[in-house]
Amino acid sequence: MKQQDTTEKKPGILDRLPKLGKTSQFVLLIGIFLVIFVGLFMLDRQLSTKKTELNGTMTNLQRILSGAQTPQSKFESDLAVATAESEAAKGAYPDPNQAPEIMDSLLELASANDIYVISTAISSDTKKGDIGPTLTFTLGLKGQIPKFENFLLALDSKLPTSQISNFTFTVASIEGNYDSGTVKITVLSYAGE
Numbered sequence: 001m002k003q004q005d006t007t008e009k010k011p012g013i014l015d016r017l018p019k020l021g022k023t024s025q026f027v028l029l030i031g032i033f034l035v036i037f038v039g040l041f042m043l044d045r046q047l048s049t050k051k052t053e054l055n056g057t058m059t060n061l062q063r064i065l066s067g068a069q070t071p072q073s074k075f076e077s078d079l080a081v082a083t084a085e086s087e088a089a090k091g092a093y094p095d096p097n098q099a100p101e102i103m104d105s106l107l108e109l110a111s112a113n114d115i116y117v118i119s120t121a122i123s124s125d126t127k128k129g130d131i132g133p134t135l136t137f138t139l140g141l142k143g144q145i146p147k148f149e150n151f152l153l154a155l156d157s158k159l160p161t162s163q164i165s166n167f168t169f170t171v172a173s174i175e176g177n178y179d180s181g182t183v184k185i186t187v188l189s190y191a192g193e
Helices: 022-066 072-092 096-112 145-158
Strands: 116-125 134-143 162-170 179-188
Touching: 096 116, 096 134, 096 145, 134 145, 145 162, 145 179
Parallel strands: none
Antiparallel strands: 116 134, 134 179, 162 179
């Protein structure tokens, strides 16, 4: 007698799907594969963007780490240049003891602009600011207002550290008389260390 085979066959993938027609089963499988493929595709896109960003960061780090260190001589030459520039800038600031020479240059400038100086005064503020003490020159002027303006404009080239603190002028009421004015000029000076 023949024995009957009691082992059962396992159903295949198509047999496990719900009882649908062959075409519906095929469309369902394609849908499943598309969902998986789209998910993996999106994951790959995000990873490639992140990979590009990380590669750029790595390249920058390698450049920084592999860069040659700046030699001490470069720092010393930069310090020498900065020191020379600082000394040159200090040279633009007059010494407080040069107040008479500064007044003489202001008088020459007024004369060059056809202005008569009728009074002068010099005062010094000895408290030190960022640079040093300030010198204040007060000049009484007599002439014509356009020439006063030329005088004031020429101050910048004559005294680069000067600042006009106060300027008043009076127009002559009688024709042929001179206009008058008073100018207060503050000059920053450098007293050294």
